[in-house]
Amino acid sequence: MSLLETLFGGTVIVVILHWLLGRAGLANYWRGVISGAVPTIGYAVYAIMNGDQLDVIAIHVAIYLATATVLSLLASDKRNSGKRMHWAPKAMVVFFGLLTVIDGTFVAVSTQGVPPWVASLIMPRAKNHPVYSGFSGVTEHDEQAAKAVNEHLKTLSDEQKLGWDVEMEGLDTLKSGPSAVNNLTMRLHDRLKQPMQNAVVTLNFFRPGYVQMLPPLRLLEGKPGEYGGSISIPGTGSWVVKLVIEANGQRVEREHDVSVPAS
Incomplete structure (x- = not known):
């Protein structure tokens, strides 16, 4: 699986687990703990078997746990107020969601380069020749x-x-x-x-x-x-x-x- 698949796929699993545990009547605290822990442990096993690097593992763990934490805070606020959620928390969720997508995209591009079909649209040479667009590290220019x-x-x-x-x-x-x-x-x-x-x-x-x-x-x-x-x-x-x-x-x-x- 690619980085985008594991990153956003795991995030979707966190959201679904949190919603299912809420429907089952589990306490909000344990909803956050379980929904964050299950994808994190699952990915940790996959990362060990696949040999993922530490920076890739770190961004997965941070996104999974942050998603579970935000969902628990929003659920707690909604339960305490008894009213519809204010627009400000919704705006924060959208903002951090977009931030997650952008950061994940940057990490994917830096490690694997731009997908070939995207490169063919923005890089003229990529239509006929393979072009590497990932980060190549420090390059000498002397x-x-x-x-x-x-x-x-x-x-x-x-x-x-x-x-x-x-x-x-x-x-x-x-x-x-x-x-x-x-x-x-x-x-x-x-x-x-x-x-x-x-x-x-x-x-x-x-x-x-x-x-x-x-x-x-x-x-x-x-x-x-x-x-x-x-x-x-x-x-x-x-x-x-x-x-x-x-x-x-x-x-x-x-x-x-x-x-x-x-x-």
Whole structure:
């Protein structure tokens, strides 16, 4: 499940539980405790199994408990007054509801990027090429960074001169989780469309900004020109995959931005 699904889905569960417990005649205090605790405990179990990060867990717990608290305060005020709820508390509920939606959206965009269909509407390049819009961490803008850009452009030029045909399968269907095993296959052909054998093929998985890196994955040759391997991705969200191919004394590097959902 995505962050938006767990965040707003859990909030809806808090509201429904609070209403059902009220219909059952439970005291308002225990309505707030139970309606806030059940989704929080349920998500905690899911987060442990899914390997969610602490900042994502914190926003879920805060939203669930805040929702339960606000509902209990409003129910108590209404019961004590015996009249229809004043417009001011209603305005506060709407305000904090909108604030929750906006904050949740910001967190989702920062961790997973803008959804592809939204990116295609506001980013012209996204219509034909994958565009990563999530937060990539701190990026250097000094002479070393400029040198890296120049080296990357030179690599692209060298790759075009070689004329290698690289076909990668499995990156579009990646799943995260300790039990999810992702099978990856790469097919390599030369300029004459002949299979290239005895190549050294390595895949490097890391978070944008190099904030989290996985051990390199070596793809082994099976059929002529076909290399395969498997990997487990520990967390959901945006990852960068760096493909390194060494063959015939030449070296080619490619990077792909991928979004990995839960298994």
